[in-house]
Amino acid sequence: DARVTQTPRHKVTEMGQEVTMRCQPILGHNTVFWYRQTMMQGLELLAYFRNRAPLDDSGMPKDRFSAEMPDATLATLKIQPSEPRDSAVYFCASGPIEQFFGPGTRLTVL
Amino acid sequence: QKEVEQNSGPLSVPEGAIASLNCTYSDRGSQSFFWYRQYSGKSPELIMFIYSNGDKEDGRFTAQLNKASQYVSLLIRDSQPSDSATYLCAVNMAGSNDYKLSFGAGTTVTVRA
Numbered sequence: 001d002a003r004v005t006q007t008p009r010h011k012v013t014e015m016g017q018e019v020t021m022r023c024q025p026i027l028g029h030n031t032v033f034w035y036r037q038t039m040m041q042g043l044e045l046l047a048y049f050r051n052r053a054p055l056d057d058s059g060m061p062k063d064r065f066s067a068e069m070p071d072a073t074l075a076t077l078k079i080q081p082s083e084p085r086d087s088a089v090y091f092c093a094s095g096p097i098e099q100f101f102g103p104g105t106r107l108t109v110l
Numbered sequence: 111q112k113e114v115e116q117n118s119g120p121l122s123v124p125e126g127a128i129a130s131l132n133c134t135y136s137d138r139g140s141q142s143f144f145w146y147r148q149y150s151g152k153s154p155e156l157i158m159f160i161y162s163n164g165d166k167e168d169g170r171f172t173a174q175l176n177k178a179s180q181y182v183s184l185l186i187r188d189s190q191p192s193d194s195a196t197y198l199c200a201v202n203m204a205g206s207n208d209y210k211l212s213f214g215a216g217t218t219v220t221v222r223a
Contacts, residue, residue, distance in 0.1 A: 031209060043154070043198065043213040056210065091153055097209050098144065099200075101153040 002026045004102035006092050012108045018080040021105045023092030024073055032075045033099060034060075034067055035091040043091075049075065082109045113137060114201050116214035124222050129186040131217050133199030136180070142202035143175055143182045144211065149195045158184065189221045 005024045013019055025032045033048040047057035047067040057067060064083070069075045079086055087109050093099040117132045131145075142161055146154035160166045160173040160182065172185040182201075186193055199214040 033210075042215045045210065045212075048210065095209065097142070098156055098159055099209070099211065100156060101146075104153050 004094050004100055006102040006105050010106045014110050016081040019082050021077045021090055023075040025094030029094035031095055033093040034077050036088045038088045084109045113212040114199055114214040116199050116217045120218040122220045123189050127189050129189050129219050131184040131197050133182045133214055134180055135201045140201045144200040145184045146198040147195045154198055191221050191223050194221045
């Protein structure tokens with residue numbers, strides 16, 4: 001049963017700390033997306049990759065967020081330093097065309 | 111104007127009835143349209159996609175697309191309590207070859223037993 005996996009599922013941290021979220025896309029999927037979901041803003045696209053190359057990261061606060069795809073089986077999203085306003089659920093999705101979402105990382109920054 | 115707008119909920123329907131969800135989009139050149147279901151505390155789950163004008167049926171779900179009116183809808187027939195969820199409409203950006211999606215805010219559906 002192919003599915004996107006994400007770790008950790010929950011993260012509580014203090015303001016100023018570094019947060020790293022990881023995603024394993026479905027094997028064979030060449031496009032990987034990072035989204036953030038909050039009650040106020042809904043689902044927002046942060047960044048995405050095709051064949052490991054970053055295509056668009058215009059949705060990310062550049063000064064504190066970074067996204068990488070070191071290999072075809074791993075995508076990472078880092079926040080440094082984290083702030084309380086970063087508290088949200090972060091989803092990774094992969095696909096050729098239709099996007100399949102992982103279970104998400106629920107981040108709380110105190 | 112938001113890129114993708116959905117009818118505001120919540121939408122409450124009795125079990126067995128048809129739930130009708132609507133979505134409009136601003137970019138006339140958009141080519142691909144998706145419906146996701148999201149249960150509370152869970153991730154979005156793809157339930158339908160449609161690329162051509164007309165209707166597309168999959169089980170109890172029917173997606174309808176009218177590109178001239180920039181309108182896509184989702185019908186849920188014989189609604190079940192398990193259909194209670196938030197439904198997200200997503201639209202591929204026009205002229206984009208990279209499948210980036212713009213999501214609506216979602217419509218929450220409650221099916222009353």
